[in-house]
Amino acid sequence: GAGVSQSPSNKVTEKGKDVELRCDPISGHTALYWYRQSLGQGLEFLIYFQGNSAPDKSGLPSDRFSAERTGGSVSTLTIQRTQQEDSAVYLCASSLADSGIYNQPQHFGDGTRLSIL
Amino acid sequence: EDKVVQSPLSLVVHEGDTVTLNCSYEVTNFRSLLWYKQEKKAPTFLFMLTSSGIEKKSGRLSSILDKKELFSILNITATQTGDSAIYLCAVGTISNTGNQFYFGTGTSLTVIP
Numbered sequence: 001g002a003g004v005s006q007s008p009s010n011k012v013t014e015k016g017k018d019v020e021l022r023c024d025p026i027s028g029h030t031a032l033y034w035y036r037q038s039l040g041q042g043l044e045f046l047i048y049f050q051g052n053s054a055p056d057k058s059g060l061p062s063d064r065f066s067a068e069r070t071g072g073s074v075s076t077l078t079i080q081r082t083q084q085e086d087s088a089v090y091l092c093a094s095s096l097a098d099s100g101i102y103n104q105p106q107h108f109g110d111g112t113r114l115s116i117l
Numbered sequence: 118e119d120k121v122v123q124s125p126l127s128l129v130v131h132e133g134d135t136v137t138l139n140c141s142y143e144v145t146n147f148r149s150l151l152w153y154k155q156e157k158k159a160p161t162f163l164f165m166l167t168s169s170g171i172e173k174k175s176g177r178l179s180s181i182l183d184k185k186e187l188f189s190i191l192n193i194t195a196t197q198t199g200d201s202a203i204y205l206c207a208v209g210t211i212s213n214t215g216n217q218f219y220f221g222t223g224t225s226l227t228v229i230p
Contacts, residue, residue, distance in 0.1 A: 004159070031216065042121075042205065042222035043160075056217065091159070105151055105165050106207075106218065110158035 004109035012115045021077045025094030038088045119144040123221035140206030141188040149209040
């Protein structure tokens, strides 16, 4: 596709349930990022995948959160035993790998709005 | 601790006004500073700045970086209602696992007709 695709766009679930959020990055982008955006807050980094390297999980808020990226493309973010404080918009972004000293900007999906009842 | 601070948090102006949004940062291993515009959903990329003193310009928007004083500004001239959005500043850094981006909380801009 032309842009980063995320699904579902909205998810409402009961506290304690597990949820899976999906991100399909731009074709050819080897870097993939997950962020969380709560109301009135900036983007909170969660996890970063770069090619075949081990992911940077330093932003995951608890062990209920995990993510994987299969085949270097699609990524899923899983939240187990959801809590009300997990309610937020989860944004995925992808970018080309660094080329020499030059950074590449991130391109964002529309996000998944997660609501925990 | 790496951090990015944006000011003001919110701003209301009339069409035609000029606005200046601020972003200051404290990070290790700085690589770049990026500005994004977020309307209803996905943030859209505006500018990437890596060198001090070089203005980047796109239409009515412009931005400049000061790596000595650790800040950037985003200017919007002759504002229009379509400029109403949240403007996000992000700083790219190098970590031992690759690239990391730190975002500010954003400036919410409202342009009144």
